[in-house]
Amino acid sequence: MRHPNVPESLDSWSILHRMFRLDRRAYDGLDAAQKATIEREATALFAELARDDDTDLGLAQLLGHKGDLMLTHYARSFDALGEVQARVDKLALSDFLEPGASYVSVLELGLYEHTAKIHAELRDRGLKPHSEDWNAAFDAMLDQAAAEPRNAARLWARIPRRRYACFYPMNKKRDGNDNWYSTPYPERASMMLEHGKIGRSFHGHVTQVISGSIGFDDWEWGVDLYADDPLVFKKLVYAMRFDAASARFAEFGEFWTGMQFSVSQLGVFLAGEASPALFADEAAVR
Numbered sequence: 001m002r003h004p005n006v007p008e009s010l011d012s013w014s015i016l017h018r019m020f021r022l023d024r025r026a027y028d029g030l031d032a033a034q035k036a037t038i039e040r041e042a043t044a045l046f047a048e049l050a051r052d053d054d055t056d057l058g059l060a061q062l063l064g065h066k067g068d069l070m071l072t073h074y075a076r077s078f079d080a081l082g083e084v085q086a087r088v089d090k091l092a093l094s095d096f097l098e099p100g101a102s103y104v105s106v107l108e109l110g111l112y113e114h115t116a117k118i119h120a121e122l123r124d125r126g127l128k129p130h131s132e133d134w135n136a137a138f139d140a141m142l143d144q145a146a147a148e149p150r151n152a153a154r155l156w157a158r159i160p161r162r163r164y165a166c167f168y169p170m171n172k173k174r175d176g177n178d179n180w181y182s183t184p185y186p187e188r189a190s191m192m193l194e195h196g197k198i199g200r201s202f203h204g205h206v207t208q209v210i211s212g213s214i215g216f217d218d219w220e221w222g223v224d225l226y227a228d229d230p231l232v233f234k235k236l237v238y239a240m241r242f243d244a245a246s247a248r249f250a251e252f253g254e255f256w257t258g259m260q261f262s263v264s265q266l267g268v269f270l271a272g273e274a275s276p277a278l279f280a281d282e283a284a285v286r
């Protein structure tokens with residue numbers, strides 16, 4: 001299963017992003033009692049999904065014509081994601097939500113450096129690639145990487161509760177001389193190292209969640225960024241454009257940008273008169 005050219009990753013949450021348009025005019029036409037019923041039912045499900053240890057839910061009010069509401073679902077398997085998708089579709093609120101886009105991916109922590117070190121170490125120990133011992137040593141080292149406190153904390157982290165959210169899918173290019181996948185491992189590893197350095201210069205200002213979607217969806221990765229100030233997205237993504245991993249090799253899909261809000265603010269979002277708030281207090285959020 002392990003291949004010398006392929007960086008390993010640690011994988012965790014199954015993730016489904018769903019972007020909807022809300023038919024505000026139709027919703028506004030309902031009488032107060034109907035709205036209250038719809039709001040109560042949706043709030044109960046969303047609260048459950050945001051509170052449960054085995055799922056998480058992020059709500060964001062989107063800006064622009066690409067959608068009004070983004071639901072970011074985390075679950076512990078694709079099966080569980082399927083259940084979540086069906087439950088949302090069964091809500092009376094769904095009569096007013098028109099699906100605009102969606103994205104399926106799995107949260108991943110890339111291990112370029114770890115993988116290179118593991119290969120070197122296994123070579124030094126004289127283990128033959130793909131032998132039983134080689135695979136076992138590999139598994140042990142991956143378990144060790146997963147147990148590192150920094151990785152462990154990020155692997156099953158919940159959706160960052162920061163006000164501004166931005167999501168976009170991306171590829172690494174396969175185009176003539178700019179083919180990421182035929183670039184030698186050490187070069188890719190050093191570009192990823194540089195990428196990480198630029199990323200870390202924004203440490204604290206942004207929380208990024210990288211999810212892999214090769215084999216699942218139309219692009220190769222999903223990028224979620226969360227910050228307390230939307231300008232951080234512009235500065236970070238711009239800075240990265242100058243870095244080889246992005247400058248030479250990145251291709252981007254559509255961007256979705258908006259404001260996260262708390263489940264208890266769903267009614268404010270549906271009423272459409274004020275911007276629904278995100279409460280920092282977790283008890284209020286969940």
Ligand code: 76R
Pocket residue numbers: 007109110111112170172192195196198199200202203204206208210221223225236237240241246250
């Ligand atoms: O996770 C880590 O901190 C380790 C270093 C790291 C990896 C392995 C890292 C750091 N990223 C990694 C992997 Mn990233 N990242 C993006 C984008 O807009 C663009 O140009 C690209 C979109 C942003 C904005 C971003 C931010 N990263 C990846 C991968 C997988 C590649 C692969 O495996 O081949 C992609 C597609 C990707 C894309 N990255 C960081 C950031 C930030 C802010 C960091 C530092 C995080 C921190 O330590 O605070």
